[in-house]
Amino acid sequence: MTEINEHICVISMGYPTDDNPVFTFVDQLVCALADLGVKCSVISPQSITKSITRGVKLNPTVWSKKTKNNHIIDIYQPKFISFSEIKVFGFELGQVLYDFFFERAVKKAYKTMKEKPKLLYGHFWNCGFVAAAIGCQEKLPVYVACGEGELIIRESFLRRKRRLLECINGVISVSTENKAESIKLELADEEKIIVIPNAVDQSKFYKMDKNEARVSLGFSEDDFIIAYTGWFSQRKGSRRVSEAIKKLDNVKSVFIGSEEDSPTPKYTPDCEGILFCGRLPHQDIVKYLNCADVFVLPTLAEGCCNSIVEAMACGLPIISSDLPCNDDILDENNSIRIDPQSVDEIADAIRFLKDSPDKCHKMAEASLQLASQLTIDKRARKIFDYIMQNK
Known part of the structure; x- marks a missing residue:
């Protein structure tokens, strides 16, 4: 596989391990991009609070994995404290604190990266805003994956973060409905959004007898x-x-x-x-x-x-x-x-x-x-081509 002179850093709320198979769809896309020859890294903070309350094992702060074609993906998982359930007089203080500490953890992990990425990819809009904050400061292209089941963004959050939308180069939406929701919320104009449905790794999901x-x-x-x-x-x-x-x-x-x-x-x-x-x-x-x-x-x-x-x-x-x-x-x-x-x-x-x-x-x-048309390899290629055309 020819190496492509690009380094994509994906920012995600979760990343799977054998013990905790969450956000497997993020892993599949990252691995498929890496197997195109793209250098890939991931920043996915892990909550100390959730680890304690739910008994989830914490991962190393920095670790690596190999794709099926032996490409190396570096995963950064800084720890942070979350208080997402706290409310004060109806105000979602916990969610505000969660956003603050999550973003701070991502920024700290980014600073520790020895090899800095050439572009950022925020998986879902909350991570997209974090990616945009870094991208604005570092003058990096920023892309957002829109695939939320329920696209809900607090008005107070959006008022504080709306200026960051100017730093987003493009949005990859998993459905026509998600695209329409993003446009309705004025997160992006129609010409900035492409629809590329989710896909499957056919080496893992296939027809058997x-x-x-x-x-x-x-x-x-x-x-x-x-x-x-x-x-x-x-x-x-x-x-x-x-x-x-x-x-x-x-x-x-x-x-x-x-x-x-x-x-x-x-x-x-x-x-x-x-x-x-x-x-x-x-x-x-x-x-x-x-x-x-x-x-x-x-x-x-x-x-x-x-x-x-x-x-x-x-x-x-x-x-x-x-x-x-x-x-x-x-x-x-x-x-x-x-x-x-x-x-x-x-x-x-x-x-x-x-x-x-x-x-x-x-x-x-x-x-x-x-x-057969919704394979992760084809999806990764479509996403990469879209990114290259809109840098």
């Missing part, structure tokens, strides 16, 4: 199995899927995920026939998806859902929301779009595909065909 996958996990070859991947939360819809399954006969399920910052299991599924329920190492998810007949995710809000793209790459028909967040990756050929709040519609869609094996097969083929 369904029966072989089921036998290896001890599942029956004759069952009809639905799969769900995501936080067990109201937004993602784990309990709505569970309630829908209760209305059906002879449906088994796999729920991959965990509760999202909840002290009680409010959204953990409780239907009968659950074959697996819990977290998995990211590399193990592919086998469980390949055991399924259908993927179901009645999400209420997304940027562009990585779990859906991963399921498509495994050859699954999709049942998901009829909301605009899915418009760039789902159509009538590979999915049934439902009202995500309606348990009855979710149940009817599962029942229809269970009773229509030919239709189920055709939708599975359509998912595979579309996923």
